[in-house]
Amino acid sequence: MNLSFFDQFMSPSLLGIPLILISMLFPTLLYPSPNSRWITNRLLTLQSWFLHLITKQLMTPLTKKGHKWALILSSLMIFLLTINLLGLLPYTFTPTTQLSMNLALAFPLWLATLLTGLRNQPSASLGHLLPEGTPTPLIPALILIETTSLLIRPLALGVRLTANLTAGHLLIQLISTATTVLLPIMPAVSLLTLSILLLLTILEVAVAMIQAYVFVLLLSLYLQENI
Amino acid sequence: PAAVLLKDTKLMDVKLGQLPSWLAMRDFTPGGIAGAFRRGYDRYYNKYINVKKGGLGGISMVLAGYVVISYIWSYSHIKHDRRRKYH
Numbered sequence: 001m002n003l004s005f006f007d008q009f010m011s012p013s014l015l016g017i018p019l020i021l022i023s024m025l026f027p028t029l030l031y032p033s034p035n036s037r038w039i040t041n042r043l044l045t046l047q048s049w050f051l052h053l054i055t056k057q058l059m060t061p062l063t064k065k066g067h068k069w070a071l072i073l074s075s076l077m078i079f080l081l082t083i084n085l086l087g088l089l090p091y092t093f094t095p096t097t098q099l100s101m102n103l104a105l106a107f108p109l110w111l112a113t114l115l116t117g118l119r120n121q122p123s124a125s126l127g128h129l130l131p132e133g134t135p136t137p138l139i140p141a142l143i144l145i146e147t148t149s150l151l152i153r154p155l156a157l158g159v160r161l162t163a164n165l166t167a168g169h170l171l172i173q174l175i176s177t178a179t180t181v182l183l184p185i186m187p188a189v190s191l192l193t194l195s196i197l198l199l200l201t202i203l204e205v206a207v208a209m210i211q212a213y214v215f216v217l218l219l220s221l222y223l224q225e226n227i
Numbered sequence: 228p229a230a231v232l233l234k235d236t237k238l239m240d241v242k243l244g245q246l247p248s249w250l251a252m253r254d255f256t257p258g259g260i261a262g263a264f265r266r267g268y269d270r271y272y273n274k275y276i277n278v279k280k281g282g283l284g285g286i287s288m289v290l291a292g293y294v295v296i297s298y299i300w301s302y303s304h305i306k307h308d309r310r311r312k313y314h
Contacts, residue, residue, distance in 0.1 A: 010304075012301060014300050026293060029268075032272060032276065032277075041276055041278060042281045043281060043285070043286065086290075086293070089290060089293070089294050089297075090298075091294055092293065092294065093297065
């Protein structure tokens, strides 16, 4: 019987030492650095293949200047993906459920894209605030709306990631509690809940991967507008 | 035949009576501790992952260890969630 379903999102600490640093640094152990062999071991081959795949996917729509962002975007992608997937293991802690961390990732990167645009091509990036072909009376209102939507982007990025992961973890905990509690009372309903739990876990794996991808994709889109 | 110095013997070859003096001779500087972690990592990596046909077991052991350590670290918090009539 869980006393509180939100205890899983508390930042873990051991005798006052915050452990969130360890859960954020753990993904680095899982990705060995490439050596200079021609045929590497299976893990390195898979890792290099995956890294090439996402870098190519992210960098194709960008101009040459945007390729300076390749390292940070692909490492952000791998970081978020690993942390989300590791959070699905039992008893682990997912740092991306903390809004503070997601905002800390989203805000500076979004601001960097905005400042790059304003600095290098100010009229073009301000021009994005007004879509082509709007009727003239609507222009002031639309500029206000577009500015609001621009300024709310970092909040949206951070909250989207937090909300998706937190909701998923909470649902898993609720449904598994229901399954355990129903088992002595109504085993048939418990089995039904168990099948729902299995489907939910598959969904959570997908959501973990998709949310990481969406985060980085949106950042690259904001970059495309501004570079 | 030259006897091996206590400093150079491996842990498995140290006699039980020599254990405190062996431990005292180890390198506990930050560089030494980092070196110990690096050696442990290299041993695991070269045995299970850096092989021609490495399988799922190499990385699964790491993940299982991570789950166990997370459980140990959160035990003091989780123990309140036991199934009791009166909490």
